[in-house]
Amino acid sequence: TWDTHTCLPASPTEALPFPWHSGLRLQALLRSRCPSVLQPPSHPRHPLGDQAGMACWHPGVHFPSSLTICLLSLLAPLFPVLSSFPLSMLVGNSVSLPIPFSLPSAQVQIAIIWRRNATILAIGNLRPNFTVKVDPSFQSQFSVDPVHGNLNISDLRTVDSGIYSVEIFPLGSIAQKGNITMKVYEEVGNVSVVPPSAEVIEGNGLVAFNCTPVHGFVSWTKDGHRLGDNPRYVRSSGYLQIRDPLRTDAGVYSCTISNPFGNATGTANLTVYYGPETPTITASSSEQDSSAGSFVLVNSTVNLTCLAPSNPPAKIYWNVADNMDRDVPSSPVLQLRRVQLNQGGVYSCLAINQKTGLQFRNSRRINVVQAPSGVTLSFQ
Numbered sequence: 001t002w003d004t005h006t007c008l009p010a011s012p013t014e015a016l017p018f019p020w021h022s023g024l025r026l027q028a029l030l031r032s033r034c035p036s037v038l039q040p041p042s043h044p045r046h047p048l049g050d051q052a053g054m055a056c057w058h059p060g061v062h063f064p065s066s067l068t069i070c071l072l073s074l075l076a077p078l079f080p081v082l083s084s085f086p087l088s089m090l091v092g093n094s095v096s097l098p099i100p101f102s103l104p105s106a107q108v109q110i111a112i113i114w115r116r117n118a119t120i121l122a123i124g125n126l127r128p129n130f131t132v133k134v135d136p137s138f139q140s141q142f143s144v145d146p147v148h149g150n151l152n153i154s155d156l157r158t159v160d161s162g163i164y165s166v167e168i169f170p171l172g173s174i175a176q177k178g179n180i181t182m183k184v185y186e187e188v189g190n191v192s193v194v195p196p197s198a199e200v201i202e203g204n205g206l207v208a209f210n211c212t213p214v215h216g217f218v219s220w221t222k223d224g225h226r227l228g229d230n231p232r233y234v235r236s237s238g239y240l241q242i243r244d245p246l247r248t249d250a251g252v253y254s255c256t257i258s259n260p261f262g263n264a265t266g267t268a269n270l271t272v273y274y275g276p277e278t279p280t281i282t283a284s285s286s287e288q289d290s291s292a293g294s295f296v297l298v299n300s301t302v303n304l305t306c307l308a309p310s311n312p313p314a315k316i317y318w319n320v321a322d323n324m325d326r327d328v329p330s331s332p333v334l335q336l337r338r339v340q341l342n343q344g345g346v347y348s349c350l351a352i353n354q355k356t357g358l359q360f361r362n363s364r365r366i367n368v369v370q371a372p373s374g375v376t377l378s379f380q
Helices: 026-030
Strands: 051-053 056-058 061-063 068-070 081-083 087-090 095-097 110-116 119-127 142-144 151-153 162-170 176-185 192-194 206-212 217-222 233-236 239-243 251-259 262-270 280-285 295-297 302-307 315-320 333-336 345-352 359-369
Touching (some): 110 142, 206 251, 280 295, 280 359
Parallel strands (some): 081 176, 087 176, 192 262, 295 359
Antiparallel strands (some): 051 068, 095 151, 110 162, 162 176, 206 239, 233 239, 280 302, 302 333
16 A cells, blocks of 8 residues: 655745655665655665654655654664663662764754653654654653753653663664663662561471562672572572571571662571480490490499480480489489499480470480409490
């Protein structure tokens, strides 16, 4: 489908119509029956946001026109794209985004479009007559410099972050496009870390930390060391989750929020309750230099030590023969002073963790012997 519009020279020496044509394929402009074309066929189409300020063109004669027609073509523009480095800005400030390439000479007619991502912000002619219009929904914050074409933005907000693109369409020359990536940050502020609200038991459930406010890049450390990759760790924005926590996960966790305008750190402590493990019982005697093993001498002082890794430390109960005997003092070390022959037997210790609700028992036999007169016994 072809649209034909008629334009005439501003001061024609003869009445000569110049038809306008627009279509999906620029090659069609070369059709011999067209005495004039929209623009030289070697140039890409002029998609001023799907609208363009066009000029009629005739071999040997060039007459600018102010007529604006709507192009139905949805083809991508064929022009070079220049990108600038990312721009960091602070909320509440103002910025002027420049065109990231050189403009043609001042005598060249130029149309311009400013976009943020896919949204058109401003569109119109930059030269010779400035007719750029800012979309009504952005007029309170955005404006276009009538001389240089810069996009001015006031009272920046975080939603103003994005990729800003500017396209210019010099009449009779190739179009150009440039991109500027801008990220708008808030002040980092005071950072705090909310620890898990419930007591953490080893191997049970999920542990969650919440770091707020998140106004930048988030990094986590544990006991001053960077938190490495671990399939049990899940990090998302200001959240850190630990699946099936282990005792080795206990420690001080720090969350640091940083952006180009500052940084701040918050900390929280994680306590993991675990155990007890199955106790181990060791015996030592005042009459022997090393571990007493299963044999001790009568009248010696014997120390029985019950070890059961646990957090908090397990409550230890000792008994002999009767497993329910709680009369023996609850202490990891049971001391038998001047042990007698009748004190030999099986000693048991019971370890109980009141936080985890777990308890384990272990036993050990102690044999009390008396050395014959004049004989020194040595136990290995």
